[in-house]
Amino acid sequence: MSRNMIRFFLALVGAALTFAAVPLRAQMPAWEQQLYEAAKKEKQFTVYTAHYNTEEAASLCTAFEKKYAGIKCNFVRTTAQVALQRFQQDLQANVAVASVFSSTDVSHYPDLKKKGLLLQYRPNNLPKMVDSLKQYNDAENYYSVTAAALMLITYNNSLVSEKDAPKNWPDLLHPKWKGKVSIGHPAFSGYVGTWVVQMRKLYGWDYFEKLEKNQPQIGRSVNDTVTMLNAKERWVAAGPEATTLLSRDKGNPLSVIYPTDGALLMVSPSAVPKNAPSPNAGKLFIEFLLDKEAAETQVKSHSLSVIKGIKPGPGAKPLEEVKIVRPTEDEITKGIPEVKEKFRDTFGV
Missing domain, CATH: 3.40.190.10 (Periplasmic binding protein-like II)
Incomplete structure (x- = not known):
């Protein structure tokens, strides 16, 4: 093989590797690219969640890390009331841990919102949500349904x-x-x-x-x-x-x-705390929970998809039935x- 052919072959391999390394970013809309870059600077974030069992929470974090390389997803899985107690203890100690607060008890959110403890954020992926679930989102965009x-x-x-x-x-x-x-x-x-x-x-x-x-x-x-x-x-x-x-x-x-x-x-909202140490990663995780990869992970564990176009897991009835x-x-x-x-x-x- 001539030197020119070798150079040409190496150039093709390099181009292929480069293309393979960035297809996700190339497909991202501008808002997602911007949020991803900001979240990567924060490097990691923690979710307080009562939405899922431990296995499903771990699967969602793994899927997030696969989609958004360079950001570590940590989770603390408890019951709803314990999640709230932990969050309140963090506030009393002036310690910021959670960048996403996810509870199965919707009564937590109005009080947190009233006290100014939540960040106002309207997810860009909100139009993907199942229409019948949109009524349970906060009208002022302080929390959105991310599990059902x-x-x-x-x-x-x-x-x-x-x-x-x-x-x-x-x-x-x-x-x-x-x-x-x-x-x-x-x-x-x-x-x-x-x-x-x-x-x-x-x-x-x-x-x-x-x-x-x-x-x-x-x-x-x-x-x-x-x-x-x-x-x-x-x-x-x-x-x-x-x-x-x-x-x-x-x-x-x-x-x-x-x-x-x-x-x-049961509809379970998520919110970004106002004192979140990684607010951009928190926002990106909420966007992820309203997208295809998370929905497909959730239905494997028999949770309902909160976005349109995802079939329920085996043995479960479609919500409309x-x-x-x-x-x-x-x-x-x-x-x-x-x-x-x-x-x-x-x-x-």
Whole structure:
């Protein structure tokens, strides 16, 4: 091979490598390129999240780092109330840790916004969001929905047949489920707090007085119900669709029922704290959560896609085929503090 041919071949290889190294950036719109460059200077960021289980949070961080090389994604996964407590403790200590605050309890956000603790930011990817979810975004752009999921009836199918499984929420009150029901706690879980508010709205507090007679096993996180069903400590539960189906994927004998009186729609916002140490990375992560890569990662874990055009994971129904119920933001904001105390009084925990 002549020197000219060698030079030509090396030039082609160099061009190919250069092209391969920057295709993502070349495809980025100007706003994304600008945000990416600013975020790279911050190098890393931390997310306080109650949206996902640990495995899904780790998968999302990995997908983010793959898309946005040079930025390290860290996460602290807790229940919603613990995430808020941790954030408040950081503020009291004058320490800035979280660059994204993501809670399953929407009642956290109006108060944080009122106190001036959130950064106003309208995501550029907002038009990609499923239209029915846009109503739950903050009108003044201090927080946006970045995760959605369902809470429904779950059961261990090695102990309960589909025919005998509860079909609606009042079915959990039947005496045959005494000592066999699992639920979470509204003082820890945003999912459970919202569910308790909705059940009170539909059936009054009498619902929980009757449920107490069935001696439910009460965990903290809504995901604790999955552990209890797998251990056969309980047979049926008010539990999460996503974590239950994810556990089923691993070979556990779990199934879900979409209640005839409505599965609870959970929408979980994210916001950038005003004192975020990496505000640009925080904004970029929220943009990522409203884009294809994150949605595809989420549906693999059976969470609902918050953006258009992504099919649900296997075993899950499309959202448009499910009867859903959800309290208003005002009902959640006012109701969760109320039901926490009533719940403790009723169940003694």
